[in-house]
Amino acid sequence: MGLNIAEIVVSVALIALVLVQERSAGAGGLFGGGAGASYQTRRGFEKIIYWATLVLAFVFGALAVANLLVK
DSSP states (O other): OHHHHHHHHHHHHHHHHHHHHHHHSSGGGGGTOOTTOOOOOOOTHHHHHHHHHHHHHHHHHHHHHHHHHHO
């Protein structure tokens, strides 16, 4: 039961992080960044969101496998 709840919490957090990335296409988009902006490297808050998304994706996968093995 605990793995199910953990998986739900991680999945909701992962969805939120992905939506923030897609919506803003960079943290500048949250504050009215230009629509014609070219490619930029991730810095600051964007980089934190990017790495947090990767970590949560890995954790979600590990929880899914653990949930499969427990049942």
